[in-house]
Amino acid sequence: MVDPYLRQSPLAHLHLDARAANDADLVGAGLRLSERAHLGMINVRGVAADPAFAPAFKKATGVELPTAANTTAGKADGVHAIWLGPDEWLVITPPGREHALADKLRAATKALHAAVTVTGEARTVIRVAGANARDAIAKGCPLDLHPRVFGPGQCGQTILGRADMLIHQTALDRKSGAPSYDVFVLRSFAEYAWTWLEDAGREYGVQVVAAKG
Amino acid sequence: MLLIPCPFCGEREESEFHQGGEAHIERPKNPDKLSDAEWADYLFLRDNKKGLYLERWVHRHGCRRWFNVARDTATNEIKTVYKMGAKPPRGLTKGRAK
Numbered sequence: 001m002v003d004p005y006l007r008q009s010p011l012a013h014l015h016l017d018a019r020a021a022n023d024a025d026l027v028g029a030g031l032r033l034s035e036r037a038h039l040g041m042i043n044v045r046g047v048a049a050d051p052a053f054a055p056a057f058k059k060a061t062g063v064e065l066p067t068a069a070n071t072t073a074g075k076a077d078g079v080h081a082i083w084l085g086p087d088e089w090l091v092i093t094p095p096g097r098e099h100a101l102a103d104k105l106r107a108a109t110k111a112l113h114a115a116v117t118v119t120g121e122a123r124t125v126i127r128v129a130g131a132n133a134r135d136a137i138a139k140g141c142p143l144d145l146h147p148r149v150f151g152p153g154q155c156g157q158t159i160l161g162r163a164d165m166l167i168h169q170t171a172l173d174r175k176s177g178a179p180s181y182d183v184f185v186l187r188s189f190a191e192y193a194w195t196w197l198e199d200a201g202r203e204y205g206v207q208v209v210a211a212k213g
Numbered sequence: 214m215l216l217i218p219c220p221f222c223g224e225r226e227e228s229e230f231h232q233g234g235e236a237h238i239e240r241p242k243n244p245d246k247l248s249d250a251e252w253a254d255y256l257f258l259r260d261n262k263k264g265l266y267l268e269r270w271v272h273r274h275g276c277r278r279w280f281n282v283a284r285d286t287a288t289n290e291i292k293t294v295y296k297m298g299a300k301p302p303r304g305l306t307k308g309r310a311k
């Protein structure tokens with residue numbers, strides 16, 4: 001377990017807080033970027049077909065097990081679960097809550113064929129929002145993000161530029177139709193993904209937004 | 214660009230996948246009893262045929278699962294996909310008769 005005071009975002013050297021302060025009054029940017037640093041992440045393996053597994057998962061997390069491919073469950077700003085495969089999920093928690101939740105998951109699945117692993121600081125999350133968020137990501141992503149086939153609550157593991165990415169659409173603004181995505185990348189790809197997104201968003205205007213955590 | 218129907222994620226673009234060679238090649242039960250030529254055949258020699266071919270693919274940048282694909286190597290048409298450990302669907306000739 002990493003002592004919380006030792007935690008450092010893989011984007012710390014970009015001084016995003018200072019840029020966010022600078023951009024605070026910016027109006028009309030088509031792309032808004034922020035880092036959701038230090039979210040807790042737990043990899044969960046289990047047998048979806050085992051009738052005891054989904055209830056045990058829900059008991060520990062308070063979230064329904066998303067068994068349909070490419071779907072998520074729970075609140076994107078709280079505890080939520082992301083489908084990774086037929087027997088694999090990623091549970092996201094607010095910063096610092098991952099170990100307590102992993103303990104609960106382990107206790108709940110103790111008698112089952114399951115594995116619970118806190119993945120620590122392996123990945124970081126970039127929140128990509130704004131009227132042109134979809135256009136910017138689509139420049140380097142083979143996944144079809146058209147609202148007809150990919151909407152809020154859906155996820156996919158795919159590619160962003162030259163990096164692996166897990167993408168989760170967290171919201172869709174009803175008035176403007178602007179989507180919001182959480183983009184998960186391995187921390188060694190964080191700077192690449194961030195600068196790639198800034199570059200992709202140049203034609204729409206990019207605003208750096210302060211991280212909410 | 215091929216659209217490959219991952220049995221778990223659905224249709225995705227080819228760039229998310231890697232091909233893993235011919236499917237249904239069984240490791241010989243008694244390697245010690247094989248001649249060098251027979252062992253080399255198991256280890257290195259593949260059909261590489263024109264037409265229907267049964268092969269393994271992995272959804273490398275997606276769900277990271279392996280699965281089988283029946284593909285026509287001349288037209289790139291994907292006839293079907295099926296899970297690891299499953300037998301090729303009826304009506305599809307085996308990639309390698311052994």
Ligand SMILES: [Zn+2]
Nearest residue numbers: 219222272276
């Ligand atoms: Zn897949």
